[in-house]
Amino acid sequence: MKRFLPLLALAALVAVPAASARPAAVPTLNAGKLVVAFGDPNPGFVNGSVRGSKFINPKGYEVDLAKAIAKKLHLTTEWMYSPWTGLFAPGTKKFDVSFQEATITAQRKKTVDFSTTYMNANQGVLLSKQAPVPHSLADLRKLQTCAQQNTTGLAYIQDHLKPAKQPLVFTTTTALYQSAQLNKCQAVILDVPLVSLEAKSKPGAFGPVAGQIVTHEQYGAVLQKGSKLTPVIDRTIKQLTKNGTVGKLQKKWFNMNFAKVHVLK
Amino acid sequence: MHALHQVLHAFFNPHSYTLAMPDVWAGFQVNLRMMAVAEVLVLVLALGIAIVRGLPGPAAKPLRALAIAYADFFRGTPIIIVAFLVGFGLPGLQLGYISNRSFTTYGIVALTLVYTAYVTEVYRAGIESVHPSQRAAARSLGLSYMKTMRYIIVPQAVRRVIPPLLNDFIGLQKDTAIVSVIGVSEAALNAGQFSNRNGDFPSYVVAAVFFILITIPLARFTDHLVQKRERLERAQAF
Numbered sequence: 001m002k003r004f005l006p007l008l009a010l011a012a013l014v015a016v017p018a019a020s021a022r023p024a025a026v027p028t029l030n031a032g033k034l035v036v037a038f039g040d041p042n043p044g045f046v047n048g049s050v051r052g053s054k055f056i057n058p059k060g061y062e063v064d065l066a067k068a069i070a071k072k073l074h075l076t077t078e079w080m081y082s083p084w085t086g087l088f089a090p091g092t093k094k095f096d097v098s099f100q101e102a103t104i105t106a107q108r109k110k111t112v113d114f115s116t117t118y119m120n121a122n123q124g125v126l127l128s129k130q131a132p133v134p135h136s137l138a139d140l141r142k143l144q145t146c147a148q149q150n151t152t153g154l155a156y157i158q159d160h161l162k163p164a165k166q167p168l169v170f171t172t173t174t175a176l177y178q179s180a181q182l183n184k185c186q187a188v189i190l191d192v193p194l195v196s197l198e199a200k201s202k203p204g205a206f207g208p209v210a211g212q213i214v215t216h217e218q219y220g221a222v223l224q225k226g227s228k229l230t231p232v233i234d235r236t237i238k239q240l241t242k243n244g245t246v247g248k249l250q251k252k253w254f255n256m257n258f259a260k261v262h263v264l265k
Numbered sequence: 266m267h268a269l270h271q272v273l274h275a276f277f278n279p280h281s282y283t284l285a286m287p288d289v290w291a292g293f294q295v296n297l298r299m300m301a302v303a304e305v306l307v308l309v310l311a312l313g314i315a316i317v318r319g320l321p322g323p324a325a326k327p328l329r330a331l332a333i334a335y336a337d338f339f340r341g342t343p344i345i346i347v348a349f350l351v352g353f354g355l356p357g358l359q360l361g362y363i364s365n366r367s368f369t370t371y372g373i374v375a376l377t378l379v380y381t382a383y384v385t386e387v388y389r390a391g392i393e394s395v396h397p398s399q400r401a402a403a404r405s406l407g408l409s410y411m412k413t414m415r416y417i418i419v420p421q422a423v424r425r426v427i428p429p430l431l432n433d434f435i436g437l438q439k440d441t442a443i444v445s446v447i448g449v450s451e452a453a454l455n456a457g458q459f460s461n462r463n464g465d466f467p468s469y470v471v472a473a474v475f476f477i478l479i480t481i482p483l484a485r486f487t488d489h490l491v492q493k494r495e496r497l498e499r500a501q502a503f
Binding site for chain 1: 275464
């Protein structure tokens, strides 16, 4: 033991100034690294390819936002894929923070933490090519609606819209959009930024976006319930909103004012 | 102690059971319907294909090849892929009747396609297990191939393959949950939806219990048949 004492002393000498240089280490899963999870690719928000639980070369608004946050916190980033199904299931998360257009709701807050909002989103109505265009919510009730499992869109259909036909429910966004392209589903009910950008990215595949339903929803990043990182991310998103970064990124990726989409009543 | 409490709360919260029951039961009725229809279709179609596969003579060679190709393809393809192929592929064809069915119907078609391939093999094993002298005797009495099958071979073969047949049906009953991927609101999907909304898992347990309630009796019945057959065969040995 004696032999190592000088070595220990030396180590302490090196370690102490290093620790004091960064007084508050950011409480991530792996020191110095921010593990960011994305969900199914969605145009504008996050594009890239998913290989198992890896997200290869993601690009989009949420990716740039995550990069900006990591930069502010002096962290490196690691990307991963975390499916939407199970995002709000209780349990240990494998990511530090996940951006997947998740609407902040009281119900979900019981099992996960949400960051402060990084975007507003109402519900949008995307029609299939053959569907008659609804001019009111009463018209919309007559169509075959569909939604993704575990979304506020589905909750809206079941709790508020209550259409004549049972909505079709899909586990992935891909299957949801596919059913609308096949006219099996006449009206997709999903966040208005998502459906607007999907329609724009595949011209001719769908009918028009019939409008938006004002629900005053907001997207927040998802974190482990009770995570010590939540206040840190909150603070950073607020700073980035204040200094205009968030607005600039939205303009860069969406180039679309979703507030101007026709409102269905 | 805390962990035990967590487990009890997450999986066995009685309040969530009562809440989840109606939704999951409504979904399970769809499973039951798919099972019933698919099982009848599989029984009939698989026997037909097994018989085609055993057709004698060089003239029937293309038919035999088709039957083999069918069984190879659908036995080797994951059912989830068949579900997408049928559920999204057929409507994409825009061919009137076949493109305008419900997703539940497409689910039944996918299950039938896959399980017919399995059951064809089961039937074939049964047919081949009947002693060749039976066939030879029937043919020498002047019965045609079809009549030999109808009156001599198939009745003996089917009795022998009932246990493995029921085994495949247990598989089919469970796999009705897989076709939820094409938007069939069955028990597993409804349970998932409920679990996501409520933040716990009793709804999944409820769905599991429903499936178990119908597969266990079938499994015991299969055991019973196997035992009965063993007793019979031992008796014959003396």
